[in-house]
Amino acid sequence: MEIPGSTVHSADPIPDAFPVEESNRDPNVFLSIGTLIPDDELISEKPFLKDIIITERTSFLDIDKEKHIPSSPTAKKGICFRVGIAFLALALVAAIITLSLFLTRPSTSTNTTKYVYQPKTIVYYWTVSNFIQNLDGVPRFTLGVNGRPSFESVIEVTRGDRIILHLTNNLTVPTAIHFHGLYQRGTPFMDGPSGVTQCPIAPNQTYTYNFTTGDIDGTFFWHGHYKQHYVDGFKGPMIIHDPNDNHVDFDASPSATYSSEAMLLLSDWYHEQSEVLLERYLDGAINPDGIEPIWDSGLINGIGQFECTKNPNVTCVQQEKQAYVQTIGVGETIRLRVCNAASFAAFLFSIDGHSLTVIEVDSVDVIPYTVDSLVINIAQRYSVLVTANQPIGNYLMRAVMYHGDPWTATNIMPVGMNPTVTAILNYNKVLPAKAPITIQPLQNPSILIDTNLVPSEPKQPPPIGANDVTVLFEFEFTTKGNDTYQKAYPSVSTLKDGKWDLHFTNSYTPLMGDFLLNQAWEHGSQWIPEAASNTIFVKTGQVVDIVVRNDDAGEHPMHLHGQSFWVMDMGVANSLASIPRTYPNKNPVRRDVVSITACPYDDNGCLPGNATGFSGWTAPLNGTNVNALPEATGGASNWFGYAVLRFVADNPGIWLFHCHIEWHIAAGLVMNFAVGVPEIQQLSRPGVANQTCSSLNQWSLKTRK
Ligand SMILES: [Cu+2]
Missing domain, CATH: 2.60.40.420 (Cupredoxins -  blue copper proteins)
Known part of the structure; x- marks a missing residue:
């Protein structure tokens, strides 16, 4: 090596x-x-x-x-x-x-x-x-x-x-921009992801992003x-x-x-x-x-x-x-x-x-x-x-x-x-x-590593209770059955009465979700949020734990829109039950992207490694002397990398949670949190949002001819 x-x-x-x-x-x-x-x-x-x-x-x-x-x-x-x-x-x-x-x-x-x-x-x-x-x-x-x-x-x-950004699209295809790390409190329509919080901007159109x-x-x-x-x-x-x-x-x-x-x-x-x-x-x-x-x-x-x-x-x-x-x-x-x-x-x-x-x-x-x-x-x-x-x-x-x-x-x-x-x-x-x-x-x-970092302004995460939400986000990459395309297979479950209740799996989202596409592009002005894909609904004020389980042999930088999360714990484990559910750290680091470790590995797959703490970045900087790895889940053990992320859902909006490797977004390693739908519906949606959807409609009708 x-x-x-x-x-x-x-x-x-x-x-x-x-x-x-x-x-x-x-x-x-x-x-x-x-x-x-x-x-x-x-x-x-x-x-x-x-x-x-x-x-x-x-x-x-x-x-x-x-x-x-x-x-x-x-x-x-x-x-x-x-x-x-x-x-x-x-x-x-x-x-x-x-x-x-x-x-x-x-x-x-x-x-x-x-x-x-x-x-x-x-x-x-x-x-x-x-x-x-x-x-x-x-x-x-x-x-x-x-x-x-x-x-x-x-x-x-x-x-x-306040930032007012007039974005004019001089491309031949639609576009949109996201302001990474901003919370967009009260302005979820300004977050940027196409198909989630806005229709993409058609060619020759202008969208005005306006937020503080x-x-x-x-x-x-x-x-x-x-x-x-x-x-x-x-x-x-x-x-x-x-x-x-x-x-x-x-x-x-x-x-x-x-x-x-x-x-x-x-x-x-x-x-x-x-x-x-x-x-x-x-x-x-x-x-x-x-x-x-x-x-x-x-x-x-x-x-x-x-x-x-x-x-x-x-x-x-x-x-x-x-x-x-x-x-x-x-x-x-x-x-x-x-x-x-x-x-x-x-x-x-x-x-x-x-x-x-x-x-x-x-x-x-x-x-x-x-x-x-x-x-x-x-x-x-x-x-x-x-x-x-x-x-x-x-x-x-x-x-x-x-x-x-x-x-x-x-x-x-x-x-x-x-x-x-x-x-x-x-x-x-x-x-x-x-x-x-x-x-x-x-x-x-x-x-x-994340656990070395201590926020200088302490902020203790609230406890998670019976009325809160625990989400399990697991994924692997594969072509399955008759699929022609490489896909990420995120599956999302929530914890109910001590059991995991599976909400969706094998979902393929070529773009993001499709909230506004449902709302205005495909269905006129009728909003049908339940039709959106890969979405977990959360009430305003609930505490949410995301347990991310990485069954892949590579690291994945997972990003949450609309808020930061506390990194409660990260490491490797060989069963969900063995992941700790109490966290002694009263001031864990808060951030908006966490790198989910791959498991330590050898030629047979994942190894137990250091099961009590984060052991990430175990692979050398230049891994060219390492033998090709089998799929982690197909290896000799069931070890996987994980992280537990906590946030308080106090910011109504549709917030993406996704891997920030661009190829993995395209493969579908994406889900949404719909936080406070009644409160979102009370927000005044800017006129430009509706105009952008109708311009996009016109553009797509024209290009289909
Ligand atoms: Cu990824």
């Missing part, structure tokens, strides 16, 4: 250019479209909204005005930015508006007084289209926003703000939630700032203070279109073993490095930039918001020579916890503090994609596949000739 670190070393492509000074776009600056107007001036149908100024809005530019100024004399501002000359006039107008808002705020100079933030409304005008982009050296048709790569479209607001952040802040991302648009690049960063962030206040948090920040959006990247890949994956005749499509390379903030020299059949074109560069001042501490926006890959993230202090997980602040690397599965987010305490130089930030059996279900990789994507942590913009990029790959990474 290879040592993971050594594999990483040999596979690393070193970016051969260092383009900070050559660029006309500073790599530290995300570009986004947005403008600020006070919340009390906003009425959604006001005509002046059409006339508001749209300006290039530089991410992180506004941050320092929004939050406490660090009182430590050692704190430094590390962010620089550049605004194109054509936008100077518009930027000036925006600055005056921002400044006038700023000047009306209460003083932030004392640490004893909480800063009272006046929420604003941020308006975005986005148009999605499909055009050729060169993200990793191999140009391909890729979805983008306003003619630029999606990764540059940052939603960046402060807790309490509610009471959460932290690191999020937005992404397409129609078919596999996410795989084709339709995704970007989303940040909600805490107006009273202790971590920027040296006196409040002396051991974990940062003075600048950036987001690192990690992704895997495919050279083929998702439609082609999906067709091949689902076809049981071509792909009887259900092997998921494997990426060609990875991206950090939309920039990757495919190994062109290893694949003569691919035409490569020099990119504008070969790697994302993040500048940091000497001695400075930066908050890096790391998000895995991949379709299939789990990442091991590290920075040569630097430790990572975790302060946030999926929007929940945690007691600082220092590691040398992070395992981050799909749709998970971690904020880490990194201090520039090493000799001045350039250090590689490495994101390595777990690959080989069991991660990728095969050891055969696409030709030229690069499992490592790198970015550069650059001290004070030193040039590479003076300070060469270091190469110090990790040899034995320390692995962060």
Whole structure:
């Protein structure tokens, strides 16, 4: 078995250019479209909204005005930015508006007084289209926003703000977007999943997403939630700032203070279109073993490095930039918001020579916890503090994609596949000739697991009682009987009088559920929620436990929309009865994506392993020396991976619970929680929702002809 670190070393492509000074776009600056107007001036149908100024809005530019100024004399501002000359006039107008808002705020100079933030409304005008982009050296048709790569479209607001996002669809197929990690309290129609909370937006139509952040802040991302648009690049960063962030206040948090920040959006990247890949994956005749499509390379903030020299059949074109560069001042501490926006890959993230202090997980602040690397599965987010305490130089930030059996279900990789994507942590913009990029790959990474994390604001999960709901979600992947297609077979039962009552199994949901399709697309305005597939109905106020049982040989990142859950327990077990049902931890980690471990295994299948606690991530980073695995359930034992997740159903809406591996969504690894149907029906459904369904109807009638 290879040592993971050594594999990483040999596979690393070193970016051969260092383009900070050559660029006309500073790599530290995300570009986004947005403008600020006070919340009390906003009425959604006001005509002046059409006339508001749209300006290039530089991410992180506004941050320092929004939050406490660090009182430590050692704190430094590390962010620089550049605004194109054509936008100077518009930027000036925006600055005056921002400044006038700023000047009306209460003083932030004392640490004893909480800063009272006046929420604003941020308006975005986005148009999605499909055009050729060169993200990793191999140009391909890729979805983008306003003619630029999606990764540059940052939603960046402060807790309490309202977000109005006008999304115009310039594609030839429908689309929709989801704001990952947002609760959408009172606005479940704005959550985004096609066929669950909205009809997808027909070509040439506009949908207006209009919602507030509610009471959460932290690191999020937005992404397409129609078919596999996410795989084709339709995704970007989303940040909600805490107006009273202790971590920027040296006196409040002396051991974990940062003075600048950036987001690192990690992704895997495919050279083929998702439609082609999906067709091949689902076809049981071509792909009887259900092997998921494997990426060609990875991206950090939309920039990757495919190994062109290893694949003569691919035409490569020099990119504008070969790697994302993040500048940091000497001695400075930066908050890096790391998000895995991949379709299939789990990442091991590290920075040569630097430790990572975790302060946030999926929007929940945690007691600082220092590691040398992070395992981050799909749709998970971690904020880490990194201090520039090493000799001045350039250090590689490495994101390595777990690959080989069991991660990728095969050891055969696409030709030229690069499992490592790198970015550069650059001290004070030193040039590479003076300070060469270091190469110090990790040899034995320390692995962060959920049970290491302790929320800094304790929140005890309520007990689950006889009138509450316990759901068992089990799944396996197979082609069964006469099925032609590869399918996930989730089966869902609820616990009644100590017995499992099976609700559905073998369900195949090619899209998501079909709530609104029933409501308005297929059945006019009549709502027939019972007709929706894979759905468990929950009353408002009930406590819900989801027991997830993973009978598959791979890890699965399970995501719940509409709320976070407590991770009550996770591990491996050989019977449902042996899963503990009492939990001593009064403050378990809360998050919205949990990676359900595969069982420890050998050639005969699952092994007992450490049955009393989580033993996840047991497979090596590069599993290529591991023998092919039999199906876990067909092995010598009945061991499986599990997690118990608890939430309070106090947010009426239709909330998806699904695996965030995009191929598995398509295979049907999806269910819905319908929370508080009577309360949902009392919510006023925005007019745009009905319009979108009728436009979709017209479009589909037209295309059927
Ligand atoms: Cu999955």
